[in-house]
Amino acid sequence: MGRIIIQRTVGAGITLLVLSGLTFALLALMPGDPVDLLAGSDPRLTSDDIARLKALYGVDKPFWERWISWLGRLAEGEFGYSRMFGAPVADVLPEALLRTLSLAIAALAISTVLGIAGGALAALKPGSIFDCGTNFLAFAGVAAPSFWLALMGMALFSITLGWLPASALPADPDAGIFECARHLILPIAVLAALETAAILRHARAAVGEALTQAHVQTARSKGLSDFRIIWRHVLPNAMTPLVTVLALDLGALASGAVVVEVMFGYPGMGKLLYDAILGADYNLAMAVLLLGAGAILMANAAADVAYAALDPRIGFGKAVT
Amino acid sequence: MTALALNLAETPTRRAWTRFRRNRGAMLGTCLLAALALSAIFAGAITASLGLDAEAVDLARRYAPVSAEHPLGGDELGRDVLARLLQGGQVSLSVGLAAAVAAAGIGATIGLLAGFQGGLTDSILMRITDGMLALPVLPLLILLAAVDPTKLGMSAGSGGAASVVRIVLIVALVGWPGAARLTRAAALSARAQDYVRAARAVGVHPFRIALRHVAPAAAGPVIVAATLAMGQVILFESILSFLGLGIQPPLASWGAMLAHAQDTIWERPMLTIWPGVAIFLTVIAVNFVGDGLRDALNPLAVENR
Numbered sequence: 304m305g306r307i308i309i310q311r312t313v314g315a316g317i318t319l320l321v322l323s324g325l326t327f328a329l330l331a332l333m334p335g336d337p338v339d340l341l342a343g344s345d346p347r348l349t350s351d352d353i354a355r356l357k358a359l360y361g362v363d364k365p366f367w368e369r370w371i372s373w374l375g376r377l378a379e380g381e382f383g384y385s386r387m388f389g390a391p392v393a394d395v396l397p398e399a400l401l402r403t404l405s406l407a408i409a410a411l412a413i414s415t416v417l418g419i420a421g422g423a424l425a426a427l428k429p430g431s432i433f434d435c436g437t438n439f440l441a442f443a444g445v446a447a448p449s450f451w452l453a454l455m456g457m458a459l460f461s462i463t464l465g466w467l468p469a470s471a472l473p474a475d476p477d478a479g480i481f482e483c484a485r486h487l488i489l490p491i492a493v494l495a496a497l498e499t500a501a502i503l504r505h506a507r508a509a510v511g512e513a514l515t516q517a518h519v520q521t522a523r524s525k526g527l528s529d530f531r532i533i534w535r536h537v538l539p540n541a542m543t544p545l546v547t548v549l550a551l552d553l554g555a556l557a558s559g560a561v562v563v564e565v566m567f568g569y570p571g572m573g574k575l576l577y578d579a580i581l582g583a584d585y586n587l588a589m590a591v592l593l594l595g596a597g598a599i600l601m602a603n604a605a606a607d608v609a610y611a612a613l614d615p616r617i618g619f620g621k622a623v624t
Numbered sequence: 625m626t627a628l629a630l631n632l633a634e635t636p637t638r639r640a641w642t643r644f645r646r647n648r649g650a651m652l653g654t655c656l657l658a659a660l661a662l663s664a665i666f667a668g669a670i671t672a673s674l675g676l677d678a679e680a681v682d683l684a685r686r687y688a689p690v691s692a693e694h695p696l697g698g699d700e701l702g703r704d705v706l707a708r709l710l711q712g713g714q715v716s717l718s719v720g721l722a723a724a725v726a727a728a729g730i731g732a733t734i735g736l737l738a739g740f741q742g743g744l745t746d747s748i749l750m751r752i753t754d755g756m757l758a759l760p761v762l763p764l765l766i767l768l769a770a771v772d773p774t775k776l777g778m779s780a781g782s783g784g785a786a787s788v789v790r791i792v793l794i795v796a797l798v799g800w801p802g803a804a805r806l807t808r809a810a811a812l813s814a815r816a817q818d819y820v821r822a823a824r825a826v827g828v829h830p831f832r833i834a835l836r837h838v839a840p841a842a843a844g845p846v847i848v849a850a851t852l853a854m855g856q857v858i859l860f861e862s863i864l865s866f867l868g869l870g871i872q873p874p875l876a877s878w879g880a881m882l883a884h885a886q887d888t889i890w891e892r893p894m895l896t897i898w899p900g901v902a903i904f905l906t907v908i909a910v911n912f913v914g915d916g917l918r919d920a921l922n923p924l925a926v927e928n929r
Contacts, residue, residue, distance in 0.1 A: 318755050326767065334772035446907035448859055448879075450866050451900035454886055458893035551758055558762035562863065566886075577867075580766050596759055603758050 307611060311604035319597055324370055326592055330585050331366035373589065383586030387578065392590045395575070400594070403571035406487065407560055410494035415549070418499045422506025423533050423541075426514055437503055444500020449562045453493045457566075460489060471569030490567045497559045498552070505548040509541035516540065543613045550606030553599045643920040650916020656909040660902075664717045667710035709898055712876035717906070719792055719877070720858035726796035727857060728850035731803025736842060738804070739811025740834045750808065756801040765860055768794045769869035787872040795860040802856070803849035807842045814841035844921035851914035855907040862903050878903045 338356045348356075376383065382392035425434040461469035471490045473482045513519065514537055522536045561573030568574070572591050579588035644650055663670065738749040773790070811834075814820060820837050824830075828837075864870035865879030866886075873880065878899040885895040 314751075318751070322755070322759075329767045329771060332771040334770075442908060442911065443904070446855065446859075446911055447904050448862050448866075448882075448900065448907075450863060451882060451896070451903065454882060454889065454896040454900065458889060458896050462890060462893045554758050554760040557760035561760070561762045561766075565867070576763055577766060580763075580770055592763055595763070599759060600755075 308604075308608055311607060312601075315597070315600040315604050318600055319593060322596055323374070323589065323593055324367075326589060327370040327373065328366050330580075330588060331369070333580075333583060382590045385579075385584055385587040387582050387584040387587060392586050395587065396572075396590060396594070399570060399572050399575045399591075402569065403560060403564070403573060406491060406494065406564070406569065406571060407556060409487070409491045410498055410560075411556065413491070413495040414498035414502055417495070418502025419506045419510075419538070419545070421499070422503050422508075423510045423537070425503075425507050426510035427529055427533065429511070434507075437507070441500045441503040441507070444497055444503075447497075449493070449497050449559045450566060452496060453490075453563055453566045456489050456493050469567070471564070471567035487569075490563045490569060494556070494559050494563050498556055501552050501555060502545075502549065505545055505552075506541070509544050509548075510537055512544075513537045513540040543610060546613075547606045547610050550603045553602050557595055557599060640920040644916050647916040647919060649912040650920070653909040653912030653916065656905060657913060660713060660906055660909070661717065663710060664713040667714045671704075671707040671710055705895065705898060708876045708881060709878075709902060712878045712881050712899060713902060713906075715788065715871055715875055715877040716858060716861060716879070716903070719788060719795075719861045719871075720854050720906070720910075723792045723795045723799060723857040723861070724850050724854035726792065727799035727853045728803045728846055730796060731800035731805075731849060731853070732807045732839075732842065732846045734800065735804040735807025735809075736811050736834060736839060739808040739842075740815060740830075740838055742815075746808075749804070753801045753804045753808075756798070757805075761798050761860070762863065765794060765798055765864055766867070766869065768797060769864055769867075787870065787875070791861055791864060791870045794864070795857040798860060799853050799857045803846060803853055806845040806849045810842035810845040811838050814838045817841070848914055848918045848921060851910060851917055855910040855914065858903065858907055858910070 338353060373383070382396070384390070385392045385395050388395045421437045425431075425437045428434055457469045460467045467489045468486045469489070471486050473486050475482075510533070519532060519536050522532050527536075557573070560571070561577060563569070564571045564573035565577050572595060576588060576591040576595070578584070579591060734749055734753070738746040738753075769791075815838060820833060823833050823837055861870055861877065862879030862882070865877045866883045868883060871877035871880045881899040882896060885892075885899065889896055
């Protein structure tokens, strides 16, 4: 048990390291560096000044040298300074992280409940209208572009019906908690709809698989209610594979969160990342990317460990391969 | 069904086709896709025959209502929405097709290498593949789209055509892991087959074994993967174009049309509908075809599913 946790953590760490190098290389390939941008906004800077500034900030060095020094600073717990916000990255991140977490957790909670309940009901009555309907919805949710779903939500609920605001934050910064929550309904709903579609398919498959087992037939022949069979005898078995799939879907959820945050103007990690990449705020972009990737890799590793721990048929040795 | 299994004269291709034809979703998807492809191929002819022009700006026709001459009305510059939709389809579908082929090519090469070589090569390649599958692709897409090609020693290139080539490369670089997974699995099972072991025993060069004996066995999965990848890369293209990082004007793509539609959503929410419907129908059709192909090409697939 201890060994697999260590192995997974080390694996995730190596992946993160490689990823940070790759990201650094890509950022170095972007047009202009921070000093170029500074020069563009300040006509008084001469080319000598620019060269001096570049040397001062080290942006004239090759990317791998900068990467190594960035890693060194990271090791000291230093994320660097955000150009866009004019503040240390460490000061900008917590609020954005909190915002994204509340968005993602709300969406994930809704879609897990809806997806598993829908998938279980569909699996109970294969071939029924409900089964076909949820199956189509799941298919449709995977094929619908996330940003279009958001656009349709805005067009319908904000513009045509006028029920919900089209931005994720109230214009008035002192708005009460209910007003804030009302602004979040649409973004959460869009994100939840996308995630529900993914979970529906997996839940349908997992529950369908678990239903074929002998102990379920026994329970059924004892005359237990459908609800009790699902709750007590099927879901515990179906949850094991589901947890892994849910963890694998976190990447898609994060992509969806970026889209939703950008479209609804919600200053969470996704919007921060988008603005940071397009605004050449390298320190911020690196921090957000690695934090997000790290969280997802850790969740995946945790799901693997949980999977191995929950399913006695899976030996730890096997799960490592 | 039994007659099918007993009919030894039937080739695998024929059997796969019979199975595919029975799959209603797959056939529906094929018809839909064929219609979309035809409308994209003949987009110019269709627009011309209707007396429309995808790039003609006419401010007098801004937000023109639906009419006989303009079946879907006009957009924010008075361009005909139907003509833009057809031209956008041309761009979106050809980008999707080219990027899917490229992505499947990259994926198949990596999968074949991993499955055939095994060992350390396999571990490293599959770690990368799994990482790509687990991590969010959108930030990577945005990063790649923001890269300045001149810093890679490529000519900058501007205008519509360059943005098309760029976007094909970008989405292909992100869309390959699915194909790699499927190809690797097929290569692994082919490698254990007796005919491959026989070829190895005879002393055939490994490269030749990989190409002549393992690759054909993986052809089915690669075709399936390419189809499923096409749905994905069309979504990738649409989202990048929507964020303003993909197809550049005056060229239209469905994603780019939606970006403009978002700017004017308060005035004309209706403009957000059609390009999205087009993307949605294309991706769902491609996915249906892909799933149908997967069931049809799998020799172990259960009949009548």
